[in-house]
Structure formats: C-alpha cells, structure tokens
Amino acid sequence: MGHDHAHSSESNRTRLTLAIGIIGVVLLVEIVGAVVSGSLALLADAGHMLSDLLGLIVALTATIVAARPATDRQTFGYQRAEVFGALINGLILLGVAVFVVIGAVSRLLDPAATEVLGGPMLIVAIIGLVANIGALLLLRPAAAGSINMRGAYLEVLGDALGSVAVIIAATIILLTGFAPADAIASLLIAAMIVPRAVVLLRDVVRVFSESAPADTDVAEIRRHLEETTGVLAVHDVHVWAITSGAHVFSAHIVVEPEVLADGRAGALLDELSACLATHFDVDHSTFQLEPAEHASHGHDHLHP
Structure with missing residues (x-):
C-alpha cells in the first residue's frame, strides 16, 4: 500500500504540473483578450482561471508536502497538508466570486460604460474551453481519491463551464448587439463558483472536525466486527480521516475468555x-482487546 500511495502521489504531481502549464498559458491569453475585447465575462473567466492556477500550485505544493514521511512529532506524516490546500482553494474561489458579482452588477447598472467586442471575446473563450478540457482529462483520474485533487479538478471544471458561458455571451453580442449579455455571463460564472467552493469547504470542515467520513457507516462497521468469531461486543468506536482516502479507526473489542487464554489475540487482531x-477501505486500525469482566466496568460512557 505504501508503494501504491507513493506512486499515486508522484502521478498526481505530474498531472498537476502539466495542468499548471496549460492553465498558465491560457490565463495570459484570456487577460489579453479581456483587455482587447472589453469583456467582463472574459475577465471574470480569467480571474477564475487565476484562482485555478493558484489553486493548482497550492495543490501541487500540498502533494509534495504530504509525501514527506511521518516523524515522532508528525505521527501521521503530512497527509493533512492536502486538506489545507483544499481550504485555500475554497477561499480563493469565494474571493473570485465576490469580485465577479461586484463587477457584473456595476456594468448592469451602467451598460453603456464599456464597449464589448464579441469577436475577440469568442475566439479567446474557445481557446480557454479547449485548454480546460485538456486539463480536466489530466486531473479526472486522480480526483476520486484525493480531496486535494478533487478541489483542483472542480476548479478547472467550473472554469470550463465559465468558458462555455463566455462563448454563449459572445455569440449573443455578435448576433444581436446585446452588450449586457457579458455581465449576465459573469454572474453565471459566479453562480457556478460559489456552490463548488461551499462543497469543498464543507469537506474540509468534515476532516478538521474529525467527523466520520461521509461514505462510512459506523453501525455497519460495528456489526461486521461483532460477527467475528470470538468477539462479544464492540464499543468506543472512532472513525475519522487524516485526509480523503486515509481513514483511521479505533475501537475496544470485548472478547471471549478463550481468545486471550489460548493465545489467539494476535490472530484475532489480524482478522x-x-x-x-x-470491506471498508480502512488501512490504519487500532484495537484494544479486553475481557468481558473488564468491559463491564463501564469506565467510559462518553463514546459509542
């Protein structure tokens, strides 16, 4: 498992590095395009792409830090650095959304203040969409197994949708001359950013609060353990995550007297x-085996 985790981390770093290169180049193109066309939607998409770039850099840094080995002080290693990276990503996304909304409302209140050129706006938006699709293909395979990589993937996905909104707005402007379509597209981009940021921050809070992972059924785990031969009861169950995909479990296991008397404790722990x-994708588990008479003392009533 250690080899697989190391290989996965190296693969994630490669994917992030390539995505950073793609997003960085297109960001410059979008900024130039926004200046030339006068499009707020394109500038908003560039701002969103800037947040993507910063987020990807943070994510890359987090994967490098997370790969460092455990120490006597950092006993779980630095895996939670990925969660800090996701936290920064979420805050960046919220900041970009606020900036976009303020600019869009200002333009809607005074639509004649800025001329928007639909042609350059459309060309640059198409380039941005193609680049985002390329970055998505790079990041998607790693998005399911890491909160950090999922955050990076969601940012680029939202930016791709933002590019689609800019393309539609540019087409409307070219066909009808309806300039407010640019500001409306900006608001749509902001509307796509906020839910993603909220979901990402929610996942971060779940990890930091050491809640049971969303896909973990604690009652089902307890039932599985209690069905093991030699186990009488399971209590003081704790399940939490160091980061996504790195679940930790601990519990007190009440065992039959024969398990301890016959020296079968080691075999039971392995089982x-x-x-x-x-069954539950938990690789780090800690069990305290105790005889029934010890458990009956009821020394801890605070935990299930």
Missing part, C-alpha cells in the same frame, strides 16, 4: 484489521 481493509 479484524483485514475485515476493515477489505
């Missing part, structure tokens, strides 16, 4: 660990 790894 319980294998159960969690196989």
